[in-house]
Amino acid sequence: MLECPLKHHIESKNIEDYPSRVWARMINSLSGFKSANLIGTVSKEGQTNLALVSSVVHLGANPPLMAFVLRPHSEESPRHTLLNLKEISFFTINHVAKSFYKQAHQTSANFPKEISEFSACGFNEEFRNSLAAPYVKESDLQIGLKLKEILDIPLNKTHFVIGEIIEFFVNDAELKDDGYIDIETLDSVCVSGLDRYHTTKSLARLSYAKPNKEICEIPLSGERELKPHS
């Protein structure tokens, strides 16, 4: 049994000792850096909605699935994204970039349903023939999805929303030959805690890990360039 050198040992059984906002900030900081995406939806009356979400995760490549967590819906805190998805089962995921992260943060304010965060926060909605949901014109990585399933999580009444990728749009230069998309050059941001935003600085791309084989750095364009065949 070794002694822990880290100063703070915080136990959930003492949750009552902390003001609820302080506790929420701590727990929200624990998962590490989070993605920053804007989710675009539309109601059957055509009212658009835009929501900042930091819980988008990759679920699988084939079929191509992504998912995100939505907090509980209630009368006081209506989840317009959830209501819209129950009417029109398509949505978009749009990367938040450095040039508009403050506008994106503003979409998390509690706007009434009749006000679209697109106009309230200065974004342009872009409908395309391929999908019944609005893209964010300002975003350089835009993904269109069809809702597949909403898993309810009884433990805390949240929802795990799963969509299948129909299509995506990205700048030419950022898609590398081996499929990797350079989201750092796109200036996509990440989030920590409830309210802090960060850009990134690349350390390296690393080779595919195998037992008893040393990890090495690979070029940005992918591993195959390590082995030129003349």
Add this chain to the structure above:
Amino acid sequence: MLECPLKHHIESKNIEDYPSRVWARMINSLSGFKSANLIGTVSKEGQTNLALVSSVVHLGANPPLMAFVLRPHSEESPRHTLLNLKEISFFTINHVAKSFYKQAHQTSANFPKEISEFSACGFNEEFRNSLAAPYVKESDLQIGLKLKEILDIPLNKTHFVIGEIIEFFVNDAELKDDGYIDIETLDSVCVSGLDRYHTTKSLARLSYAKPNKEICEIPLSGERELKPHS
């Protein structure tokens, strides 16, 4: 209907046109920046396991819940984390830092069950009286959790593993007065795609968003310092 200025329009219906690894790299790049965490577990025989996971998400603060995605278990690709969790229902989540991200990447190699990634990849396991799972001594943010639920996702046979936070350990200086934990100063890294690692550079902490109120930057130690009362 506006024209899209982004060069690449990629559609999932054309998935067969892409080599599967290229497709996987593209789809894995779409969600944005991901957290980098090491999940520590132990079998009932005492065999430890350490797995790099980039899908850890915050699920809720009260009760304090975190979750992550595990790929399908099979004979060829056994998921030792899943097998261990079915025997001993505790696990740890440990932030990956810049100083050991290459070692952490190496844990993703397909080691046989009788070899622990702790020893194979140069990490020190640390058991404490409070939890039946090994912590990663090298990590400066260590979280201990009890397994609450494994949600199976039939769409692609993945698993959404939900744990309740029992306790966590963090360096003194990184825990701010308002509860925010400065994971950038901890040198926690983030991931993009399947294999790229990044450090971060702070843009700002932003004030709580409200309709018709302008977003402003707040100090690292939190919003309350904006309003000193003399």
